[in-house]
Amino acid sequence: MKTRLPLILLFNALGLALFMSWYLPVNHGFWFPLDSSIFHFFNHGLVESRVYLWFVALTNNRAFDACSLLAMGCLMLTFWIPADQSGRRRVVVIGLTMLLLAVVLNQLGQLLIPVKRASPSLFFTDIYRVSDLLNFPTKDASKDSFPGDHGMMLLIFATVMLRYFGKKAFSIALLIFVVFAFPRVMIGAHWFTDIAVGSLSVVLIGMPWCLMTPLSDKIIGLFDRHLPQKNKI
Template identity: 50%
Template sequence: MSKKVIQILCWNLFGILLLISLYCTYRHGFWFNLDSTIFHFFNQFLDGSNKTFLYLIAITNHRSFDVISFLAMALLYYLYFRKVDNIDKRKMIVIGLMMLVMAILIKQWGRFIPISHESPTLYFDPLESINRISKLTHFGTKDASSDSFPGDHGMMLMIFAAFMWRYFGLKAFIQSAIIVIIFSAPRIIAGAHWFTDVYVGSLAITSIVLSWFLITPASDYLARGLLHLMPKRFFKTS
């Protein structure tokens, strides 16, 4: 059995075990206790006593702030883009297109996972008094979702990190992983997502699907095909 096959099987086993563990402990057990602890820890600080923190979380959960996370990824990508020659610039454009395609496909694939639940703000609100940033700030920010699994925003960030690891190495992965943590945190702090929506659901789905695309020759075959279709005027190589 080849090394790549073993890697794929390991990533798939990792993802499947994460999903099974979450499915089997729904509303009880380790994952729920962790989710509940994280939610209540942050929610206590959203009572309005610290206006700076409250509005920071409100702003970073507004839909328009997603543009900032995209710009952070684009900036990191550009830092690698500017260092390479025209041949590799063409390849990086293609890799960027593949990221977008895989993001769309994986998002659709995630809908078939038989796990669905409301965000912690909606789950706990009828049971106890909790702090909702949308009510405290009237900012029109996202602090709830009727179906928060998996964390789509976190999944897009993780797809970016996986591609950076595959094509640019461990250093690029660490840099992009920092972006994942920074820009997925506001959703969890606000209670729009459970911790496991992102770091179990999104991580599991990304691990399963992308392992078949990035570890096999599939990504390289697609990249060569897209390079062949790219107009020659983009970053001429001669």
């Protein structure tokens, strides 16, 4: 992969513009009414339907987070199973590269973005919290919700799938992103903009430098050279 500098800078500009459209205006401009409307829409549903209440609680339980990892693993498994020995090894090292990029980019995003804000379930008063309505372990609040780390990892996974496995895999990865990231918004543990602005802007700025340069290929090559050959799958 040759460095595609014009496209990298375009994605960086889009990411920066997206973040600034939220960060610079007083009270986050038009984003705050959107955030508030989305939160209250889902929050009112918690007392209108017991089925919905349990759905939101279950989809924000830690076990459901494990299901997101399982879904990503299953998607990669569809490429691993039909591959030969070298192809299977490549799928594994791409997965390891994705995890490394996700950890590094998530840490950089948390450190460099000058934002700390509580989730809507802690910001608003006179609202409903799942933890008050059910005696069930679930994540319904966060003292520092921006950017959304869970959504960021799922978006990073989607970009890696696009780079190495094609558009169809990317489409499925985006579906996984929606299914597993937005329950956090529904329960009030994240604002909509924690994901739509925070996670997305970090990915738009960071991932092009990884995937549109030789960097990700070099990391894959590094893993391939140093992983024990006896572990070829």
